Amino acid sequence: MESRSPQLTAGGGAGPSCSSPPPPGPPAAASAAEPQQQQHAPADAGPAPPRRGPDRQQEYLEQKYGSKEAHVNLTKEQVEGMLDRALEESGTVKYLLESLKLGGCGVGRSFFHVTACDQQVGGGFSTDYGVILCHNRLQHQREVELAVAHELIHAYDYCRAANLDLTNCHHHACTEIRAANLSGDCSFASELLRGNALSESLVGQHKRCVRRRALMSVAMNPYCAGAKAEQAVADMMPKCFKDTDPWPRVPGL
Numbered sequence: 001m002e003s004r005s006p007q008l009t010a011g012g013g014a015g016p017s018c019s020s021p022p023p024p025g026p027p028a029a030a031s032a033a034e035p036q037q038q039q040h041a042p043a044d045a046g047p048a049p050p051r052r053g054p055d056r057q058q059e060y061l062e063q064k065y066g067s068k069e070a071h072v073n074l075t076k077e078q079v080e081g082m083l084d085r086a087l088e089e090s091g092t093v094k095y096l097l098e099s100l101k102l103g104g105c106g107v108g109r110s111f112f113h114v115t116a117c118d119q120q121v122g123g124g125f126s127t128d129y130g131v132i133l134c135h136n137r138l139q140h141q142r143e144v145e146l147a148v149a150h151e152l153i154h155a156y157d158y159c160r161a162a163n164l165d166l167t168n169c170h171h172h173a174c175t176e177i178r179a180a181n182l183s184g185d186c187s188f189a190s191e192l193l194r195g196n197a198l199s200e201s202l203v204g205q206h207k208r209c210v211r212r213r214a215l216m217s218v219a220m221n222p223y224c225a226g227a228k229a230e231q232a233v234a235d236m237m238p239k240c241f242k243d244t245d246p247w248p249r250v251p252g253l
């Protein structure tokens with residue numbers, strides 16, 4: 001994947017709200033849990049879901065990510081409110097929304113869905129539905145903002161690349177590396193919340209975190225189990241860690 005500026009053309013991008021129709025294939029990135037915060041990994045590789053209105057959509061999301069009976073942490077309504085706030089107030093989220101728009105892939109509020117999840121994931125990005133947040137796996141505003149930013153980076157990558165294929169472990173590794181690097185997932189504060197920053201050398205902490213979280217996510221991809229995930233992340237780290245598009249550098253560092 002090549003870096004482009006925020007003024008990128010859609011590049012034939014097939015995204016949730018890009019001008020081209022999305023390709024068939026797996027919804028992408030969901031997110032596995034680490035203590036205190038969520039990790040992001042691919043969702044399943046099932047067939048594309050039908051688009052038949054809000055009820056069918058909710059039903060589909062519950063089938064895919066879990067049931068209403070899943071352990072509740074925050075309520076759907078609480079996370080909907082936090083999501084609204086993130087969309088209005090988070091600098092990272094607003095910048096990504098603007099970048100998507102400039103790339104021809106602008107998204108509205110209906111791009112975001114809140115549901116309960118059985119999987120240990122904080123959220124996901126579906127090429128068919130957009131961003132999914134798992135209210136029962138999220139605990140506070142900061143986590144919601146990070147999850148939204150993380151998934152929007154996947155949406156951005158899906159928009160800018162004509163051929164992003166999330167069944168391809170190297171493609172998936174690249175977008176996970178970028179999402180971990182750029183969303184704030186690996187900020188000092190985020191690592192501190194997980195209890196990692198104080199137990200590791202600060203030198204290289206950010207990069208170690210990016211590698212660790214990208215690996216967790218790619219390892220959840222059914223196409224990339226075991227050594228495949230490790231190889232893909234190792235192969236893509238040099239290139240994708242440096243790719244900070246649409247920012248000129250890693251935000252907040």
Ligand SMILES: [Zn+2]
Pocket residue numbers: 029030031039040041042150154175176179217
């Ligand atoms: Zn992810």
